[in-house]
Amino acid sequence: MKKILGSAIGVIVALGALSTAGAWYTGQQLPEVLGTSIKKANEDMAKTLPAVGFSATVELLSLQQQLFSSDARYRIKLVGSLDGEAPANFEWTVTDHIEHGPFPLSRLKALKLLPVMATSNYALERSPELEKWFAASQDGAPLQGQVSLGYDSSMQGDMRLQPLQMDLDEQTRIDFSGLNIDFDTTADAEQIAASGVMDSFKVSAKLASDESMRLEFKGMNLSSNTRKGVSDFYLGQNEVRLQQIELQIGENAPILFKDFVQRDETSEANQQLSARYSYDVGMISYQGTDIGSSQMLWTVKNLDAAALQSMVELYGTLLKDGKVDSESGMPELTDAQTAQFKTDLEKLLAGKPGLALEKLAFKTANGESSFSFGLDLNKPVSFDLPAPELAKQLIAQLDAKLRVSKAMITDVIGVQATLAGETDNEAIAQQAAMVGEMASGMAVASELAVLQGEDISSSLHYANDQVTFNGKQMTVEQFVALAMSSGGGLAGMAPEAPAEEMLLEESEAESPIQ
Template sequence: MKKSAGIAVGVIVALGALGTAGAWYTGKQLPATLEASIKQANDEMAKALPALGVNASIELLSLDRELFSSNARYRIKFSGPQDGELPSNLEWVVNDRIEHGPFPLSRLKAFKLMPVMASSNYALEQSPELEKWFAATKGVSPLNGQVSLGYDRSVSGTLELEPLQLPLDESTNLDFSGLTLDIDSSADGRDVSGRGQMDSLKVTSSLGDAPMSIEFQDLSLDSDLSKGSSEFYLGSNEVRLKAIALSLGSDNKPLLLKDVVQRDETSENGNFLAARYSYDVGMISYDGRDIGSSQMVWSLKNLDGKALQSMIALYGELMQADWQYQKTSSATGMPELSAEQEAKLKADLEQLLAGKPGLALEKLAFKTANGESSFKLALDIGKPASLDLPAPELAKQLISQFDAKLVVSRPMIGDVVSAQAAISGETDQEAIADQAQMMTEMASGMLLATELATLQGNDIVSSLHYANDQVDFNGKKMTVEEFVGMALAMGGGLGGGLGAPALDDEAPMLDEQLPEEGEASAGDTEQQ
């Protein structure tokens, strides 16, 4: 028994010695580690932020070292153009209590037993610029968190924005439930993942006779990214909202968007990038009545990564020059490109076009209980012989291929008309059904009469394909010049009204729908 107790005491002493030695080692390594981390962060922000219209940098103000912990203070500077609403320069000071590894006490309390080099516990420091923000959180630091640094220099941690209630002006208020974001990163920041959660964010306004409120409910964030050879982050991001509730006016009838999801995926194949962006709304509801769902999907392909990086860097340079220009000149607008910048931009654009990039709206759809209408288009771009060609020839060489298709569901038209009638207060179901049928037939007749569309089952369809200077419009092949002439003629026919001469064969049917014209044509009927 005594022997077992002695072993236990020995283990505890050994662990204590290990912890003390590790803490001493961490304390010795900490200054160099912090400087390296700050330099890396500043380098990354210098590359990415100017193109977004802002600059930011981090500076270590002080570092007080002890055996088991250290206290650091950082200054974060933000700068950007003076736009009259936001300050052009902003500074935050962050206090950081750094627990030395290998076993920081705060991690042991949370049952996190994996050894780490250090654990950082940071929070914003109060300042006159942040006075309102601190007041809204009742004196608690509105931004705080914890970050652990592994011995392989990987990083994992949590960022928290505290709940707050804040008046934005005399008539507008913000109510925020707070947000928690968990982040993991590899040593060089090439692999990054994040998970976030927010219960609600609500803005209300009581200005004049038109009160307004908008609320975002139950938000979640999910991100997994890795840097590719092009230095762009590849992978996926997803943002989910259970609902977006919008209320306008004194009648307090809410517009509700349910199950809102935004996703983006970026990939790389050799030197070329591809991306896909989707936006889904599970249900659109007004005043308690479900109307329909919607979806939009965009995609990009064959984007030359090196050319794109170079163009982004040039744009960042121009933004920087614009800020300086605003400070030293009363003139407005971007400063002119230098000859060197023009040549660089032209070379980057030619390299980008040589990759034959493409843009597509894969789907823009609205779906109701009885039908779905959609629109899609795809544009493939090529490299012209010269960017200095006349505009018509340049456009012809730039557009390698173009496709577009519109599908309008006749039952969906009726659903929308019925919903609109019900929302406006109509209660006679038979009258609603008659109105929906009439509007469906009217819309269908007008589109089909102009030959802008064809009828395929219950769908009104219009399609356009262009390639090699040839157009296929609703199955009819023609040259570009013939298509332009036809479009102009159709436009003239539409502008002339329903009784346009170009639609003689349809005129009797349309006249019957209009009493005035029906009476005027009575004599013609007798002559027939």
């Protein structure tokens, strides 16, 4: 028994000695580690923030060291504007209680037993400029968190935005439940994984029309898993999920967007970037009636990474210098910047980039309509060509497809009538079916669409100065002539078309959905 007790005491003493030695080592290394981290952060922000019109710096104000912990203060300066107006200046101070490794007390309390170099407990410091924010957060630090630094320079931690209720001005109020974000990064942020949770964020405002407006986001979850590619762009996946988005104007019933999901994915191959962006709404609902779901998917491909990086940096510089018009968004370029932009654009086009709206769809109970569009580009021989010849050389190919489901038209008209108070389901169904048939008849008569089964469809393909429209080959001039003549004919049919006899008059007059 004495041997066991002696061994246990020996282990405790050894761990205590190891902890003390580790704490002393951390204390000796801390100034250099902080200096390196701050320098790297400033370099990274100098590369990325100008692209969105901002610049930021971090400065170490003070560092007080003890054996097992240290206390630091940082100053963060932020200058910039998102709308191109006069830049705003922000200056925040952050306090940081740093627990020395290898076994910081806060980690031991949380049963995190892996050794780390240090654990940072940071919080925004109160100041006169932030008094309103602190007061709205029940007088606690509105921004705070914890970060543990590993001996391999990896970081693991969290950031917490506290709940707040704040009047931005006399017309606008914010109610925020708070946001928690957990993150894990490798050395130099080469790989970043993050996840976050928010219960609700609500904005209430009075509009210029003197009506009230309420926009509320509920049940948000976000996740991110990215790594830095060869081009210095971050590659990987990001996702944001919202259980519900609620929009209400005046005394009208709110419109609900349920199960919203936004995803993006970026990849890299042969110094070229590709990306996918998708937006899904599980159901759109009004007055308790489900209307339909929607989906949108964008893709870009073959973006020369070096050229894109140069263009982003140039635009960031222009934003920072106030050389971007706030209304038009057009930059003011010097001759040297114009030459640089032209060189980057030529390099970008030489990679044959492509942009596509792969799917824009709306689905109801009985039908789905969709639209897609794709554009592939080429590098022209010269940008000084006449506009028609320049367009011909720029566009490698163009594809567009439209498909409208007659069943979806019937569903939408039926929902509109129901929301307007119509109760005769048989009459609603008959009138809705008539509108669907009328729409398909007008589209086919105009020669702008064809009927495929129960769908009204139209397709366009362009390449090598030739157009294939709804399966028929023609020149660009012939297609333009067809579109103009068909459009004019369609417009001329409008006064004579018995649409007003087919649509439900009360539905058209009273329905909030137009």
